[in-house]
Amino acid sequence: MESVRAKKFLGQHFLKDLAVAERIADSLQINRYKKVLEIGPGMGVLTQFLLKKPVETFVIEIDRESARYLNTHFPTLKNHIIEADFLKISLADLFSEPFAIIGNFPYNISSQIVFKTLENRNLIPEFSGMFQKEVAKRIAAKHGNKTYGILSVLTQAFYDVEYLFDVTPSVFNPPPKVNSGVIRLVRKSNSNLECDEKLFFKVVKTAFQQRRKTLRNSLKIFNLSQNLKEDAIFGQRPEQLTVQEFILLTKMIANDAISAQ
Numbered sequence: 001m002e003s004v005r006a007k008k009f010l011g012q013h014f015l016k017d018l019a020v021a022e023r024i025a026d027s028l029q030i031n032r033y034k035k036v037l038e039i040g041p042g043m044g045v046l047t048q049f050l051l052k053k054p055v056e057t058f059v060i061e062i063d064r065e066s067a068r069y070l071n072t073h074f075p076t077l078k079n080h081i082i083e084a085d086f087l088k089i090s091l092a093d094l095f096s097e098p099f100a101i102i103g104n105f106p107y108n109i110s111s112q113i114v115f116k117t118l119e120n121r122n123l124i125p126e127f128s129g130m131f132q133k134e135v136a137k138r139i140a141a142k143h144g145n146k147t148y149g150i151l152s153v154l155t156q157a158f159y160d161v162e163y164l165f166d167v168t169p170s171v172f173n174p175p176p177k178v179n180s181g182v183i184r185l186v187r188k189s190n191s192n193l194e195c196d197e198k199l200f201f202k203v204v205k206t207a208f209q210q211r212r213k214t215l216r217n218s219l220k221i222f223n224l225s226q227n228l229k230e231d232a233i234f235g236q237r238p239e240q241l242t243v244q245e246f247i248l249l250t251k252m253i254a255n256d257a258i259s260a261q
Contacts, residue, residue: 003043003069014042015104015130017171025049027128027164027184028100035095039086039103039113039129042066044074046104051076055100060086087112091120100126107132107176114139114155117185121158127185128164136163136181148239150208154201156243157193159185195250203250207238215241215249228256 015021024046028036034055041047041059043066050057051074060082061067067083082094087109101124105113110131117124131139134147139155140163141148155161164182169175193200203219210218216234228234233241233249241249 014173015045015171016173018045020167020171021046022049023165024102024104024128024130024182025053027182028053028055028102029126029184029186030055030100032125033098033100035097035099037095037099037101039101040106041070041103044070046102047074047077050102056080058082058094058099060084060089062086087116091116091123095123098123098125100124100128102128104130107135107178110135111151114151118154118158121187121191125187127159128182130167130180130182132176133166133179133181136183139185140183143239143242143245145239149211150205153204153208153243153246155185157200157247158191159187161185193247195247196254199254200247200250203253204238204246207241207246211238213237219253222253222257224253225256225259228252 026049030053036050036053036055036057038047038050038057038059040063041061042063044059047057047059047070057077058080059070059077061070062083062085064083067081070077070081082089101113101117103113110129113129117127130136135151138147138149139151140161141152162184164184167180167182169177169179203222206221207215207218214235214237216224216229218238219234224234231252233245233252
């Protein structure tokens, strides 16, 4: 088997530039873990550089043709190729100890990969990957920025996010119609929120669903007391709030609900 055909329905764009692949592999700091899971390795362009690192490399691949190619060309990956859908497997069943995630992610599921990482953050101290540039910028965006939104706040609540570098379409086969960007997430030393986590997620998502409205209007479903709604924070729009202010807002809403009982 000489090569694997890129499949449109899987959103495959195979990285062919070795220098870019090595740069992505080198973005891992390899701290607090001994295992790495690469998502969607394709023909192993990034994998070959991971195999040189002082970590145990696993790959997860939904495409059988790619899995066969990897089995043939990377004998050292024996028993380390997981043929499955990353979004559907239980990471806790696969790994009982911390591991990093890395990959040139299929753009059609890249946001879902981040959300799954957040759900499993206790296992994942570090994450490096290539996204559509627009999505990478959104994850890394700071408050006050128009691209700052749900993905930005929820990711930055648990991880320090760094936008590393741009990648042009020409380094892929077939080339995508958009530019790409590589980001790194490093889990915060204390990644436990100082508020109710479920409520925090609900407040952030609800606020940004009507991002042009002030919080006083977008958060009506929480049946806020008149007294609470007079607080200055409710006169702001969601993109104006820092992650810490969203945590504070969640606490205020929780306390308001308790006092109303």
